[in-house]
Each structure stands twice: as C-alpha cells, then as structure tokens.
Amino acid sequence: MSITKHKNSPRIRRTPEESRANILSAAEDLLVEQGPQSLRLADVAKRAGVANATVLHHFGSIDAVQQALMERMIADLVENILSVEIPADAPLEVRTAGLKTLFDAFETRGAARLAAWLELTDETSRLTVVREVVQEVAQKKMGNAGVPADVAEDIILLSVTLAVGVGLFGPTLGRLIGKPPERARELTLQMLMGYLEGLSG
Template identity: 30%
Template structure:
C-alpha cells in the first residue's frame, strides 16, 4: 500500500509507467544500463538486471530496443555522441596554446567514457566503429581548417598530416584514460597529476615542433 496515494505499490508503479513518454522510458533504460556498466563492466548488461534497476519490465526494454544487441548499439551511439560533443568543444574552444587544447582532449576521455567505449566494443565489435570513424573525420576536418587559417599563405599542410595528428592524440588520450596509471607505474613514474601534465607538455612540444616544420 502506498502511504501517499493509498493505492497498492504495484498500482502506483504501473501508473508511473503509463505517464512516462517513450523518450523518458528510453532515457531511463539507457541511464540505468550505463550505471550498471560503470559498476560491473560489460557483464552488467543483462536485461533482467537493467529492468530491475530501472523498476520496469523486461518486455519494455525489448519494446524500445528490440534486443540486447539493440540496446548495446544505442549505448554505443550515446557514448560516441558524448565523445564527439566533447571533442568538438575542445577544437572550438578558441584556446591557442597546444597544452590547453590537449588538456581538453584528454579530459574528454575521462570520467569513465573511455572505459565505457572500450567495454561496449567488447560486446558490440562492429556497431560503434563507423560512428567513431565519423567522429575523427569530423574533428580532422575542423582541425585542418584551423591549421590552414593560421598558416602563412604559402604554407602547404597535407590533409594526411592532420589525420595523423588526430590519430596520435586520440590514441594517446584514449590509452591514457584506460591505462595511464598502470603505464606510469611500469615506467617507474609516480601516479600523480604532475606526471600527467608532464606527458601532455612533452606531447604538446612534439606537436608544436612538427607543426612549425610543416607550416614554416
């Protein structure tokens, strides 16, 4: 019995379900699934656990996503879109220092996003690949336009050079978010924010020297 409404608990829950819009239901399912992934990894993607955590029926998940695979694809698209938004913001930030731009790019992969993308890749080997490729292509387009605008009129900056820079930075940021602490320990380095900053400064100097050579 509900203390607030005087109705049985099951009736109250069913009423809440009826009032939920399809968008709200999808968002609730995705948020619950994302929380389970964060706490348990890919093995947390069991529909019965998601249904229990969200307080909904197993059939409602199937109604909105069709299958576990459909839910995984939706989670992958969500994670890819989140990464894209963060990377676009980093490129569009207007910060001129390479160090500042690298900070924003590395931070984009933090807060569990890199882990989520990696875990989802283990259960959806192809579903997010195309979306991730499109992200990097979009980011490369934006960065290449900025490099051309900032370069001297007679400078020649090949597009594949920008693509390689994007690949280098994305691989470094993604790997750092996943294994940075372990790699620091294996190299005998302290696991501190100063170690992180030191690596980013080194990478920034490498990129700056390379860009100066290309644009000079």
C-alpha cells in the first residue's frame, strides 16, 4: 500500500547524553531569546534540529524538558559561582572580581532570567542547593578573609538579590530613560563596593 521513498537528509545519531544536551541547549537559547512561553515542543525540536518525537523519546514530555533545563541552568550557575577562587589576601580586588563574576553571570548568562522564570512559575523549591552553596561560600571563601559567617551570608543575599534586579531589568530600564544599558550595573557595583568597604574598613 504505502510506498515509503523519501530522500530525507541523513539522520544524525547521537549518544543519548549528546542528544539531551543538544535539546537542552536549544531550549536554553529559546528561553533567553524569547522567554519561557516559547518553550513549546515544536519550537524546541525545530531549534534543536530534530523531530518532535525525538524530544519526547529523550525526555518523555515537554514539561520534563523544562524541568531538566531548570536543573541544568541551576547547576551551571552554581558551578560558575563556585569557580571563583578567593585567596585569603587582597580582599578588595578579590571582592571586585567576585562581584563582577556574579553580576556577569546574572546579566549575560541568563541567570537573571532563570531566577525570574523560577519565581514566576513557582518552582523556587528547585533552589534548595543554593542554601548549601551560600553557606560554603560564606564559610570557606569569605571566612578565609575574616568575615563572620552571618555577615557573609547577608552580603551574599544582598549581592545576589541586586544582581537579579540589575541583570533582569537594568539594561531595559537604562535604555528606557536614555542611559547606556550598563549604567545600572555601574551604579550598583559602585554603591555595593563602597558599602562593603565601609563594613570592613
């Protein structure tokens, strides 16, 4: 009956891990470029260059894709934050470098959008790892510089919260009022660094 004779482009056969990574990367691009509402099955599959059914083969549902993306982005963010090495000396420059890494992650690497996405979809329970990470950074890295643990946690809470605001809305609001998009970050970092100097000085 049905004659199958299609000259389709040859299939790409990846390992399951590669295929999942390919799909998640496509989804991440869509999230950053067009927002969470663009994370539809057909859109993700098209962006990844595979058939819809391939996405479902690897993840089971489009919901599972979104959840896996959340997990991967959280893991990437944590790894990125923890990669900042803070020696016990040179406190000022080190703080500067650490803050810049933090703000960069939230602005250019989509972490602010991830945070907003998690918050708006009520998925912040996925962030329980954050508690351990914050405690680790507060104790091991900032503790070495002589900062008490609870003060260090306050500093992290403050810095991350501000980084979310700056990364998510700073460029847009800056442009809206006729300032360069990086102006909000400049102002925030200047204020934050001054504040931290005042604490330790």
